[in-house]
Amino acid sequence: MPEKPAAATLCLSTFLPFRLSVLSNAISQRIAELYDREFGLSIWQWRVMAVTADTPAISATEIGQRTQMDKVAVSRAVAGLMEVSYLERRASTEDARRSLLFLTQAGREVYELIVPLALAEEERLVATLNAKEQSELARLMQKLAEVASPERDLW
Amino acid sequence: MPEKPAAATLCLSTFLPFRLSVLSNAISQRIAELYDREFGLSIWQWRVMAVTADTPAISATEIGQRTQMDKVAVSRAVAGLMEVSYLERRASTEDARRSLLFLTQAGREVYELIVPLALAEEERLVATLNAKEQSELARLMQKLAEVASPERDLW
DNA sequence: GATAGATAGTTTCATATGTAACTAATTTTG
């Protein structure tokens, strides 16, 4: 006697995409609030500062690639950072479409203030994990990233 | 002779909050596009359907707790789902403020179509991980969740 | 049992975000 097929079900709270999303949002929101409250910066502005600190004379397009932000988001974050004079723009001599971005002195100072706070927040998070667990987490995330987005490198 | 302290730096691409955010967004966007393209549903609407399927007669407030959505987002997702008749609302007899939500027949049918797709997508992701790695990932995420959001359970 | 406060859920409004159209400069192609 044929049985009615069991109804498909899905438990959201064990569904990996959901769990990842909720975890990531909880972490990001906490950090975003810190940057905003202490420095008036959005998370996008912070990311732009971080890659510009790492690679002075970077272009907006390359910032987009390194931060996974689309070009409109980069444009807006850059505009906001120039508004508060944390970033300055110089025209590229080889390609007049491109502009080269630099942190200003004020921008560097703020960056230097944020870095230890950001690292401390990361440390607080991973402090529950021992060294082996930390590297295992990184390895597993790497594998997921390759499957999630095989067409492009995520980082 | 005192040295100038080394400038603090932070490499975005190894910074855990950044990596988690990028990974989670890559996964969520892929799934969101699937739900939208095939069924015209947002990810929020899908989450509401999922918990309502799991717990019929659920209230909007409880949906918010189970999905980590705020009450405005729940309200809008519910309104959209009622609009397309995937969800129906009945007044609670004990508390007239509360309403009880149910999937309609049509809603259940769509739900049944989505579940295998969602599970397949999850399977595609975790297929690179063996059973031990999968449970290790879940365990590590659990630990992070407890530190990231000690004030409330994330799931 | 009337009033004050809490709770469920919606609406309003201001801001954030993404898509597409646009400008300007560069590269390619015939």
Add this chain to the structure above:
DNA sequence: CAAAATTAGTTACATATGAAACTATCTATC
């Protein structure tokens, strides 16, 4: 080397989102 196609970045517009105000109901307190 001129026209066509590409690229860098901005602007405009439409939609998504979140905070605060609001309505309606319920609970607690006097």
